[in-house]
Amino acid sequence: MSDRNTEAKWDSNRARHWMAAAARAMTDNEQRLTELDSPIGDADHGGNMRRGFQAVTSALDSAQEEGQLTGPGAVLTLAGRTLISKVGGASGPLYGTLLRRVGKTLGDEAEVDPSVLGEGLRAGVEGVVKLGGAAVGDKTMVDALQPAVDALESGFAAASQAALRGAEGTVPLRARKGRASYLGERSVGHQDPGATSAALLLGALAEVAGDE
Amino acid sequence: MSDRNTEAKWDSNRARHWMAAAARAMTDNEQRLTELDSPIGDADHGGNMRRGFQAVTSALDSAQEEGQLTGPGAVLTLAGRTLISKVGGASGPLYGTLLRRVGKTLGDEAEVDPSVLGEGLRAGVEGVVKLGGAAVGDKTMVDALQPAVDALESGFAAASQAALRGAEGTVPLRARKGRASYLGERSVGHQDPGATSAALLLGALAEVAGDE
Amino acid sequence: MKQLINVPETVVADALRGMAAAHPELSVDVENRVITRADAPVAGKVALVSGGGSGHEPLHGGFVGPGMLDAACPGEVFTSPVPDQMTRAAAAVDSGAGVLFVVKNYTGDVLNFDMAAELAEDEGVQVARVLVEDDVAVTDSTFTAGRRGTGGTLFVEKIAGAAAQEGAPLDRVAAIARQVSESCRSFGVALSPCTTPAKGSPTFELPAGELELGIGIHGEPGRERRGMMTSGEIADATVDALLADRMPTAPVLALVNGMGATPLLELYGFNAEVQRALSERGVVVARTLVGNYVTSLDMAGCSLTLCQADEETLRLWDAPVRTPGLRWGA
């Protein structure tokens, strides 16, 4: 994945493409996410993500038709609000908060620099940490999100790579947050589903950042 | 099996031996009877027969201690009453009626000729047919009992053989009585559990008739 | 299948001890296997006694209480009880107004209850009997033991129980019971077989992707095996089977019954399809009961019972009932 377009501005279309790519990734990986959520969770993460991001794309389509998507901030704020009001579970409020915070940071501008989007992501991940109380190493989505924003300086592709490595790095961890924590030692040896979907979300970002 | 002792009289001890041999046969074949009762019934015939005949032997033991078993008629009447009050299901009243009728026919005598026992069996099977309304060919215990009493002229061993053949002959039949009848055509191809236990009961009789 | 039991031999006795501990309003004779209302006999009231093999809970023991049964006799799993239980129960609950035996039509139940009726009458108890035979999956009744008694039993016990509670005499209670029994039709479907404690393995094989139509409540296989169907298709097939036998006119009572292992979530979803199927065929339902009431151990599946009511039976259906398994009204 090349970063040739990482300097290009982010407008509402590009933000929508990110959400569309995320929806595709969640749909394609629904079964895998649910399988990961079975041994250490309750087997609903794939459905939650697919349902949530599909709701996001249709909410964005409607808002676009009505001319409400005046900038990338509006897109991501609506995406976050939609996740909160359609997903449920732990992941709905957490991902919803993440995207809403990104959107809030981007504000009302019609387009923003990639660095502003990066700033937004940092704020978003802070929001996730504040809401969920998880730290790196607790075997949650934070284990993918935090390394990703830490790598943002080197571009979105690097962030996506870091998220992937972070997700894979959850395998040996013992969970301390979320449903997997109930298993204690038995949570070891399984990859965290939320960290995996976080890597998909960052992957979709890198794809859109690099391809346009 | 030889009929060398078929001429010997039947007293209360010999009747008790029949019941004890029947109890052994039912216990040894419990699983088989239940397996037969699974595809075309409700998987309880083995338990019913084991439970019933074990109750019979303990009732007989108590009655013997109290000196109440003055003849084979008393033994078989008590056996029948015990089956009625301990087994339940279709087989409890039917086998209970069979043995009670035998006992009633034998009356109060201290011992009776084998031919009187044969007469009793004929009356008993009549009682079963009257109570249950099944005819030969309906795929029930009557398919073993009726040929058995028809063969009684040739002795108990012959009756036992006829019961066995009758039980095996139920395989191709379509059931018209009892639980198996609900299956219609699908009852074909399975041996009737009650006919099978009837053959065991007659087998126990032949054993005791021939061995003493 | 694994079971939450000690040993197969004590399953029924253990359950009765557990019922006794949970229900002080019942009097449970564990040794003799008779469950009665603790306040029985109720002066002047006709008493209802039912029973059958265990494994169908809450039927019948869970239906003992004001407005329904006065006593229940649980047999071994899937084995009808013995006459001694029924005569003992009749003697315990008879106030002198007589006893109605509610009997599901199975050879064993019929034979044992008939023997008990004779014995009880010898002891001076006036006995009437109603036979429940509602399962339309049993066709060609002349070549079979006749239709099985299944879900309709609940309607007979509830409605006749309400009549008895109101003080109707024995012949009236029996007449109402027979009318309800004749007005009930049931049809059942299994998605998985059940496992009896004694056998310890499923009573029949049902591969993934197949179901059995027209099953009974004793783990016996049904009349027909088909490829897996949706809840809507099962509702259509079930409703068609019932209406082909009898087209009820309003008011109609419906029991959407789970066989034991089907989650309530699925059962309610099935009810939505049943209501759609019925209304598409012009049947208007006055009352619907959804739940696990006439079960078959851990079988997954469902049955539908339709009961053609009239103003009087509808009123008796709505009358108060206070049992562990069914409860409403004051």
Place this chain on the structure above:
Amino acid sequence: MKQLINVPETVVADALRGMAAAHPELSVDVENRVITRADAPVAGKVALVSGGGSGHEPLHGGFVGPGMLDAACPGEVFTSPVPDQMTRAAAAVDSGAGVLFVVKNYTGDVLNFDMAAELAEDEGVQVARVLVEDDVAVTDSTFTAGRRGTGGTLFVEKIAGAAAQEGAPLDRVAAIARQVSESCRSFGVALSPCTTPAKGSPTFELPAGELELGIGIHGEPGRERRGMMTSGEIADATVDALLADRMPTAPVLALVNGMGATPLLELYGFNAEVQRALSERGVVVARTLVGNYVTSLDMAGCSLTLCQADEETLRLWDAPVRTPGLRWGA
């Protein structure tokens, strides 16, 4: 495992349509997934709102009615509902006396209910919250998301519901709810896993001859796997786990709960062993409820909840309740 469904996507909506058809005393908003008492808001009464993932029926929707909940919000299967449902429910049932949210302690439920509380308060509804966290199988709470909310939820909803029905103000209802919540302890055992509609296969593997101790109600595996045990051994292990955490003094309420696919016959038998185990350890039980109340789809198994009561909570427990899933009193 086969399921009685149309397609996984419509399972919850189908069930709500089926509930609506069966329960005219409830008002079911299928589109927005809110179940309320048809007579809500009840003037002057504090309203109780609960909710959570579907798959635990009758919890919570089956507990809506006089004496218990005013509204329930069902999420997708095993997925907590969304804030919109809760704020909508709160607005529908608030009479001005305020709303108590009864929340089971799961990250998702807590986050969504907290967001809803903020939104509802913005809209002028007074909201209090009680967290149910009764599952002693979750140890080392500091290294986990904390104890799960399971069977204790029923006690909280019933007892706080009775207080609200009697006219207690919000702070009092919330205080009682918290007291009950703190007094409940639960422990669950699975004999077989469950199958979610979306996954279509069991959520974990449990070979013949093994069981899981310390399971939750979302198909998640437990803390420990053991060789198959008898009902008596399971009762001993369960009671020991509960009493090690808290030794209750009289009066004690007990819920012997089935996980969904365990026959009532087995559950009553298990209750006999639970009562034995408790009395051997000196615990006297004042009330026992046996049945499938807080389930996990088609999981076979059971859980035990003990609730330390006092004279006041015992009285509120005995107070009338009229819901599809729990009903007693006038």
